[in-house]
Amino acid sequence: MLARGGSATDAAIAVMLALTVVEPQSSGIGGGGFMVRGMPDGTVATFDGRETAPAGATPEWFLDDNGEVPPRSESVRSGLSVGVPGNIALAAKAHAAHGKLAWADLFEPAIRLARSGFEINPRLNGMLESARDRSAHSAAARSLYFDDQGNPRPVGTLVVNEPLAQTLEMIAGGGREAFYSGELAERIAETVSADTPRTGAMTYADITGYEAKTRDAVCAPYRAYRVCTMGPPTSGGVAVLQMLGQLERFPIGEMGVRNPLTWHLFVESQRLAYADRELYLADSDYVPVPVAGLVDRDYLASRSGLIAPDRRLTEVTAGTPPGADTALADGDEPEEHGTSHFAVVDADQIMISYTSTIEGAFGSGLMTGGFFLNNELTDFSRSPTVDGQPVANRVEAGKRPRSSMAPTVVYDPEGKPFLAVGAAGGSTIPVQTARSIIGAIDFGLSAEEILALPFVMAFGDRLLLERGTWLEEQADAFRSLGHEQVLVREAPVKGGAVLRTAAGWESARDPRLEGQIEIP
Structure with missing residues (x-):
């Protein structure tokens, strides 16, 4: 085309x-x-x-x-x-x-x-x-x-x-x-x-x-970059911005891409973002969703302050962002897959x-x-x-169900187009997307490299590490940080990205997937 x-x-x-x-x-x-x-x-x-x-x-x-x-x-x-x-x-x-x-x-x-x-x-x-x-x-x-x-x-x-x-x-x-x-x-x-x-x-x-x-895009800064994504009825974009905002005070670029502490911080940020997601995110045409409050820098700084670099948080609950409706209940987590x-x-x-x-x-x-x-x-x-x-995400006539999808675009410090990114895989989508953005911004990786980064995600009290990657080799390090239930599994992930480099734009598909289909 x-x-x-x-x-x-x-x-x-x-x-x-x-x-x-x-x-x-x-x-x-x-x-x-x-x-x-x-x-x-x-x-x-x-x-x-x-x-x-x-x-x-x-x-x-x-x-x-x-x-x-x-x-x-x-x-x-x-x-x-x-x-x-x-x-x-x-x-x-x-x-x-x-x-x-x-x-x-x-x-x-x-x-x-x-x-x-x-x-x-x-x-x-x-x-x-x-x-x-x-x-x-x-x-x-x-x-x-x-x-x-x-x-x-x-x-x-x-x-x-x-x-x-x-x-x-x-x-x-x-x-x-x-x-x-x-x-x-x-x-x-x-x-x-x-x-x-x-x-x-x-x-x-x-x-x-x-x-x-x-709908209006939801945008927030990360380092000197500008990240813009989809707002409600999807929860994925807000969760991505929350994870990034909560990580901003940590020098993870200096800590290194293979440092288990880097990914421990990422996991803790996931847990905080997903707690907010469960309570507040739904179709904003039916439920008052405090989008601005959820990505407010002061609010995210307060949530980030809960993250301990040397240990897992024992309990994680939703915060109270500006504009929040505290009369809502925490609903069940739908099992998304495709x-x-x-x-x-x-x-x-x-x-x-x-x-x-x-x-x-x-x-x-x-x-x-x-x-x-x-x-x-x-x-x-x-x-x-x-x-x-x-429950905010309850069924109602004409309502749009909450989603995890997080199609995202990123602008560099000069305001130029830098990255178009997103993922498939149900509730893993925000984690995959945030991981790719971190890979590009904090570690300077290529499009192929950000999608190939090992997958790590908290599922309740369990921590999933992707089998066959260097994260699997660091399972004991995660256990020492308090992540007692470590599971090593194939990663349910499927990302895609187009990234601008000094040489121009480069595209990549997730290396875990098959090749392209030829159109006759």
Whole structure:
């Protein structure tokens, strides 16, 4: 797209569409996303294509007949979990404002991939098996991705998705309205309603009424740099800024990238940021979210003061930032897993950071028109209250569930575009994104190197260190700092970045992933 004279926005939309074909487990037009667009002059715009709950949804949406929260798998694998998709509306709004190529041109690569086919790679093959309860839930999906014996098609199998090619052609020719009205919208509503075990299921009116939104970017300084990201309804951007702000008083660049104390400080900052995230972050159209207070420098300095360089904090609770509503309860942590992230910089030095998702692997498992529908509503807290107090991220009609996505752009000390970055991987996204920014700013690493940094993250009382990295070798050092429950595991991470160096812009994908797909 860039070679054809397209803008960074054009290219990012084309990537989202192509990933609908080749990463059906992670993202696509059946889901939603967030886009951050950074101009060379420092102007930053953000686009919110997060899915919405249907008009019939209530805070008790996920409770069973006894008022209890059922196993999560029951909530995911049904129409209850599906929000009105937002990616096409986001793409249309962004393209109308910043596109250069014709709308239909953006669909050409994805249509060719769907019609000519792509080969199943090891990652998709493994996900088809491990998430079989969703990947094989729909007869349409079984015919595409499974053989006659019910086994996932093997690595190297060419998958031709003609229904998706036809869907994409319909949207390419008819624009946004081809998705949000008419035959396709009716099919989406029917598919979701037929699999929703209660009243209030998604309707055609829910789909026709969907709107993507433009929102103010959330920006904060880190060292001499300016970091700009997405605000609510995602929590990821605020969490990134909080982690960085809490770390600013520590000279981690001097401490060194392989010093376990560096990553101990990072982990403690994570814990503080995620405590605030759980209590305060939700859809700001429904809940008063103290965004300015959460990234206030004095507030972050006070939170940073809780971090001890030589020991783990025994207990971490949310703080009280300026403007906070203290009547909210701490909700349950949704189990997020999927998502795709990509970054683009064009010849005009415009940065795009776009994160797209259907939430879990293969979303709800429901398929129509050759694409999977999301399970984004399980990103809400399924328990609407705790001890009688409302949870900020409870389900409400028309509300957008909280997200962890954190598409981010960074400007250097001179105000020039420096980095477009983000990640996929559910609740790990803010940690991955902050880690990459630290790698670029504090350690001066390349785009490939920041994404290759070992992963470390606190999950409750447990600390995950990435297997096969130098962090694994430092497990005892973390235990000596009070991180008693150290787990060594494969890292559930998938980042992407474009970074400006003295030689120009360089792009990188996460080294843990497969290579690129060639478009015929």
